[in-house]
Amino acid sequence: MTRPELLRVEGITKAYPGVVANSDVSFSIGEGEIHALLGENGAGKSTMVKMIYGLVRPDTGTMTLRGAAYTPSKPAEARRLGVAMVFQHFSLFEALNVAENVALGMENPPPMRELAAKIRAVSEEYGLPLDPSRMVGDLSAGERQRVEIIRCLLQDPKLLIMDEPTSVLTPQEVEILFRTLRQLSSEGTAILYISHKLEEIKSLCDEATILRRGKVVATCTPRERTAREMAELMVGQALKTPERRVGAKGEVALGVSDLSVESPIPFGTSLKGISFTVAKGEVLGIAGVAGNGQDELLLALSGELKAAADKVRVSGQPVGDRGPVDRRKAGLVAAPEDRYGHAAAPDMSLVENAFLTAGVRKGLTKNGFVDWAGTRKFAEEIIKAYDVRTPGPDVAARALSGGNLQKFLMGRELMQGASVIVINQPTWGVDAAAAAQIRQSILDRAGEGAAVVVISQDLDELLEVSDSFAVLNEGRLTKPRPAEGLTMDEIGLMMGGAHGMEVAHHADA
Amino acid sequence: MLMLEKRPTPSRFWLYATPPVAVILTMIAGGILFAAMGKNPFEVIRTIFWDPVFGEFAFYLRGQLLVKAGPLILIAIGLALGFRAGIWNIGAEGQYIMGAIFGASVGLAVFPTESRWIFPVMVVAGAFGGWLWAMIPAILKTRFNTNEILVSLMLVYVAETILAKASTGFLKNPEGMGFPGSRNFSSYPAAQNGFLYEPLGLHWGGVAALVTGVLAYVLLTRHQAGFQIRLAGQAPRAARFHGVSPARLVVLCMGISGALAGLAGMFEVTGPAGQISIDFNTGYGFTAIIVAFLGRLNPLGIVLAGFLMALTYVGGEMASTNLGLPDAAIQVFQGMLLFFLLAVDVLTNYRFRLAVGAR
The missing domain is CATH 3.40.50.300 (P-loop containing nucleotide triphosphate hydrolases)
Structure with a gap:
């Protein structure tokens, strides 16, 4: 025609x-x-x-x-x-x-x-x-x-x-x-x-x-x-589909029970009675339309928002009332969605940004003094392992393109040997090749026995990496279900269906 | 059309070029000001910048440089740590006064002891006084989210009132024949902050300033607390993600700057000033804000900036006595320095671009 x-x-x-x-x-x-x-x-x-x-x-x-x-x-x-x-x-x-x-x-x-x-x-x-x-x-x-x-x-x-x-x-x-x-x-x-x-x-x-x-x-x-x-x-190149190494699911590594937190963000969404567990080697995908509590959930898991001690457990250890440093010590690392100003300090170098979260688990402080040589080495390792395009580790984070910075930040969290990894929007704004690489690394860490929580608005991504699947809707989390065999229709209904659309296209019904 | 465009990375050249360029622009603008007042601008600039170091009375004035620079540096370094973290302590003048009152009170309480422990105890008391005065805005900020700029500034006037009360009341010299002011520390050797090396104007305050400069530099570049201070100033949310408690940082930074300002006050009142008097303070706490920025909030830069500012003080005094320039003109001149510094500083992070027809 x-x-x-x-x-x-x-x-x-x-x-x-x-x-x-x-x-x-x-x-x-x-x-x-x-x-x-x-x-x-x-x-x-x-x-x-x-x-x-x-x-x-x-x-x-x-x-x-x-x-x-x-x-x-x-x-x-x-x-x-x-x-x-x-x-x-x-x-x-x-x-x-x-x-x-x-x-x-x-x-x-x-x-x-x-x-x-x-x-x-x-x-x-x-x-x-x-x-x-x-x-x-x-x-x-x-x-x-x-x-x-x-x-x-x-x-x-x-x-x-x-x-x-x-x-x-x-x-x-x-x-x-x-x-x-x-x-x-x-x-x-x-x-x-x-x-x-x-x-x-x-x-x-x-x-x-x-x-x-x-x-x-x-x-x-x-x-x-x-x-x-x-x-x-x-x-412009052939794409690899992430491969998953299926490991036996181990004991529970992250347990969240009845977690309710007031949102610190104006017009934010407070979390209401969130409960779930993630076992060693398991990837829990959390879907949901933006603004339904994703940022708050990340804050509550990273330790930036605190709750009662037993609301969040890492490997059995109650950390709900602990800050980010103690949670990292307990084995939980987190990667927030916003790269410029939250996950990274834009005006600081990649070395300094590597220290930002990796200082605790990589042992980069001695008597309170920063081991900058060791931190630089770690930054260089991330750059190499995650193919970060940058003139060097001393460049300010803001000089990197969004995708490259994201690769660096993902590498920073994934290379710390953590037992629990929480990521909000792992591949947001990242090109397809790099996204595939990041998803592969997430699956690799799970294969090595880490418990992973991936919060994302990209359903295809979630279905690709998740073992179990849940949806955040207005600050509430649905009961996690095995991801295998879930259809788009079922996911849609978990997400609350079409808001106010019951009467839509009644002529077609 | 001329446009400002953000640089991808801050310019190292302008980071270091800004202070000298600002000084030159201040000389030009100040020269115009002095010319408009009917003075010979070259003579005034020479009197301020050249004579104190190389002129006729340089043998005396050179020593005055460190005497003036010491407290400025000490206060400015404390302020700079806070400024780096985005905590704006504007009330160092009040903390300076309280440090002086606390330090002097301890010494005067045991007058006329000859114990060699009295001076160290006074040092601690001075630091404590400044720290205590800084804790008021710090705690109000962390508890009630008040603005530390306003509270710390207002507390300067409270401190000045207490100072007036001290010099006319509870610290008044009982043998002073009714004149306001405390006993003079020059006749109280155990508690006096005398010169260690007079030709350079070196007293304990100067030593403290130089040592603090080095320590603060190490803190900022090598220590985790310094990293947290810088991080909190540049990216507050990233700092929380890193694990910095904003409240603890406020208390830490306000505490350090208050204690250093208190130390400066204590060294000043027991040394160059000699006694608690209604107007022993000469605005060091405010001028130190300029010094902190002039030194790019970098402790080593602040040491240099402190000497430059001391130069304008000493030279300015010369200009006002020898050339009859009003004090206000000197203060305008010093203010210009901060103005030009902040203006030129834009070039560190931005560059000018000629935009032709683009939208």
């Missing part, structure tokens, strides 16, 4: 100081086509769509929209010409209701009552139920995304850009979103869909443009390719 061409991008190049984000990128999107822009972190996907949306101007190259030259100088101009975008990070005011938030994004908002009626009409038409009078602060991430989508749809766009829309959704919510997108496509709205999740792209998209290091390396029809083929095009 050939479609009339909607947008053509030709020879677009955009350079930032020190990095070429896009180099001679060309592709075209037909009317009603769902086009995937595929690539790893840093491949230049976001820069590309920012140029289409008028947020960034290209250095060279041309764009044409329905045959006319298209050079948006600001997003308002792009919107006027029928280009809309849903961002990965929402820009909504929590203290305002849905209709008010939508009105804020419009140039000439109609009266509130009229707008509310319109929102209702659009939300029903596209199976995205949304009450215009609800406060955004009370909405789930999936519902907030619907506010953004409806805001776009009210402008009757010809091209809708979606940047990683499914990272905050449960599987059920993803399914509903896809139905909406297909409906839009059948009505002639083109969709530029940015993602690195290959199964999604296979099921949704008509065409795909694959970017690597800012260049187009391939175009393909996703339905005709396997996910693995596309991943290898994205990464």
